[in-house]
Amino acid sequence: MTAPEPRAHRLPPQIDTSKPSLARVYDALLGGKDNFDVDRALLAQMVELTPEMPAVARANRRWLIRAVRWLARDAGIDQFLDVGSGLPTAENTHEVAQSVNPEAVVVYADNDPAVIAHGRVLLEDNEHTYFIPGDLTKPEEILSDPVVTSHLDLDRPIALLQCLTVHHIPDLADAQRVMAGYVDRMASGSYVGMTHAERPEPGSEGYEELWQAYEKFREASAGFTLRTRDEIASLFPGMEFVEPGLVVADDWWPEGPRVGELSPMARLMTAGLARKP
Ligand SMILES: C[S@@+](CC[C@H](N)C(=O)[O-])C[C@H]1O[C@@H](n2cnc3c(N)ncnc32)[C@H](O)[C@@H]1O
Numbered sequence: 001m002t003a004p005e006p007r008a009h010r011l012p013p014q015i016d017t018s019k020p021s022l023a024r025v026y027d028a029l030l031g032g033k034d035n036f037d038v039d040r041a042l043l044a045q046m047v048e049l050t051p052e053m054p055a056v057a058r059a060n061r062r063w064l065i066r067a068v069r070w071l072a073r074d075a076g077i078d079q080f081l082d083v084g085s086g087l088p089t090a091e092n093t094h095e096v097a098q099s100v101n102p103e104a105v106v107v108y109a110d111n112d113p114a115v116i117a118h119g120r121v122l123l124e125d126n127e128h129t130y131f132i133p134g135d136l137t138k139p140e141e142i143l144s145d146p147v148v149t150s151h152l153d154l155d156r157p158i159a160l161l162q163c164l165t166v167h168h169i170p171d172l173a174d175a176q177r178v179m180a181g182y183v184d185r186m187a188s189g190s191y192v193g194m195t196h197a198e199r200p201e202p203g204s205e206g207y208e209e210l211w212q213a214y215e216k217f218r219e220a221s222a223g224f225t226l227r228t229r230d231e232i233a234s235l236f237p238g239m240e241f242v243e244p245g246l247v248v249a250d251d252w253w254p255e256g257p258r259v260g261e262l263s264p265m266a267r268l269m270t271a272g273l274a275r276k277p
Contacts, residue, residue, distance in 0.1 A: 021114035032090035084165030139181030213264035239274035
C-alpha cells in the first residue's frame, strides 16, 4: 500500500504559495496547518506590530466553538451557514457541529479567491460540508445559491454565523439592510451568531485604555469598521438575545474561570447569539 500524498502536494495550481494570502495568515494566527512560509513571514511582521492580535483572534475562534457547540447540542440546530468564513481550518464550524451531530450540514461562503480554491480542497472528503464563492453583502444571492438551496432547508431553523465579517460593510444602514436580508429569509427559531469588534463610547469603564486599543485595532486591521455596542445590537433585527446577550466574547459562557486580565484589545471583541422568534 502506498502512503497518501501530503495535502500540500495535492493542491491545485490556482493556489499560489509564492505570495501570502490573508486567509492563510489568519489560519497561521490561529495555529492552523494550512499556511506556507510566506504567510508565516507576514504573520511574524504583523505580530511584531500588534502582539495582542493572536490572543484576540483566538478569543474570536473560542467563542465560535462555544456558540456552535451550544447551537448543535442544546438548540438542536443541524444546518449552519458560515459567511466570510475564511479557511475552514483550525477547529471550525463543521468540525464542532459534526462532533455533536455527524449529520449536521455546514455551508461556508467567502469571496477571497485563495479561500475558495483552498477551502474546496480541504473539504473534498466531507459529505456534509460545502464551500461556495459568495459575497456576504448580497444575502439574496447567497441564499439562492444552488448549493445552499439543495443542502439547507430554509423552511427549518438554521444558524447564520457572521464572525468578524460585518466590519467589511462600512456604512451602518447598509450593514443593517444586509443583516435584515438574511434574517427575513430565515425560518422562525433560526439563530444569528456574530462577533464584531467594538468602538468604545466615552464614559465607558476604562475608556482611555480602550480607545488606545481601538486605534491600534483599526490600524492592524485596515478596512475594518468598528461599531458601538448599540450599533452592533442593531445588526440582529427583531431577534432575541440568548443570555448573557451582547458581551465581551470571553465573557459569553466561558468554559471556566479566567486566568489573568483580558487585554484592552480582547475587551473590544464583542459577541452575541440571538434567536428569531
Ligand atoms: C477576519 S476574517 C474572519 C474569518 C472567520 N469568520 C473567523 O471569524 O475566524 C474575514 C473574512 O471575511 C471575508 N470577506 C470579506 N469581505 C467579504 C465579502 N464581501 N464577501 C464574502 N466574504 C468576505 C474575508 O475573505 C475573510 O475570510
